[in-house]
Amino acid sequence: LMVGRDIKQMFPERAPDHSADIVLSVRDFSVDGQVRDASFDLRRGEVLGFAGIVGAGRTALMEAIIGLRERSSGRIERNGEPVKINSLQDAKKCGIAYLTKDRKGSGLLLNMDMRPNLTLLALEKFGRVFIDRKAEEAALETAIEAFDIRAADRKSKVGDFSGGNQQKLLLAKVMETDPDIVIIDEPTRGIDIGTKSEIYHFIGDLTDRGKSVILLSSEMPEMLGLSDRIAVMAGGRITGILMGDGRNEHEIMRHATGISGKQGASVHE
Incomplete structure (x- = not known):
């Protein structure tokens, strides 16, 4: 307990401004x-x-x-x-984004690695015709650090990640659209307390x-x-x-x- x-x-500490x-x-x-x-x-x-x-x-x-x-x-x-x-x-x-409770069904591409999962909603940021892979990799590096996404190999399929790392990646993906x-x-369904x-x-x-x-x-x-x-x-x-x-x-x-x-x-x- x-x-x-x-x-x-x-x-987190909250100090709401009701005005x-x-x-x-x-x-x-x-x-x-x-x-x-x-x-x-x-x-x-x-x-x-x-x-x-x-x-x-x-x-x-x-x-x-x-x-x-x-x-x-x-x-x-x-x-x-x-x-x-x-x-x-x-x-x-x-400017409205939606983080689905069904991260495995409709939130993430489980058979792909982190990079396409992260950038899918914001592809226009990475090139209109050709995707700037260096920019994608830089965005991924930033997301891994900012959201503390832990994966032994960033080329691993997202479906092999823990529930917590999947959810952090989904949050990073949504925030990529700013x-x-x-x-x-349901932000923490099936996730460990830490x-x-x-x-x-x-x-x-x-x-x-x-x-x-x-x-x-x-x-x-x-x-x-x-x-x-x-x-x-x-x-x-x-x-x-x-x-x-x-x-x-x-x-x-x-x-x-x-x-x-x-x-x-x-x-x-």
Whole structure:
């Protein structure tokens, strides 16, 4: 068992600025049969957690926001300006990146080595017609150091990496596109506790640089340790957004089980 001090050291220090600029506004988002009238704001430098039991609609909402899933209603603003996002490419142009929870299925090319995995989302950085291999190798060197990716041989297939190193490579791959907003779904599923702490501090570093993070996690310590505010979903709706002392396990479970009596209430500041 970990004592409280050890748990606290796992997470970066947070000093949220609740007056920071709103970088993303989502209003009245619905996905047939999965999400109903979801609205929220995300501020610069914030980690906004999304909590809920399985089937609450969190992943469906995020996939609709980034254009991976069709929505039946809803609008998005980036920095106060309306934007249309109907594909991952649209999301990328808007500075939004998505770190899938399915790193083995759709996040990484398991039969290839690190280099193509790292640069796939940002190929235009490395040449329009011909790929600059030296630039790719330099980017890989930087990523290995920045994200502490440990592989005996960088030519090894990514499928042979540990879960923790796969996840760090996936995070490096997403950050290669230099997004302003990163949506991270289950960042540490199946990862050892030491690597979890590394990933938590990577997330803290992102917000220190002015990036904003939306965090989806089924792990309560992770949700409470990383998030500045926590949006709770139940039955496809956002049932509450918790701040300050309201960010606790009791309140999360109260809203997540739909017994808060606040379904459909206005939840954005």
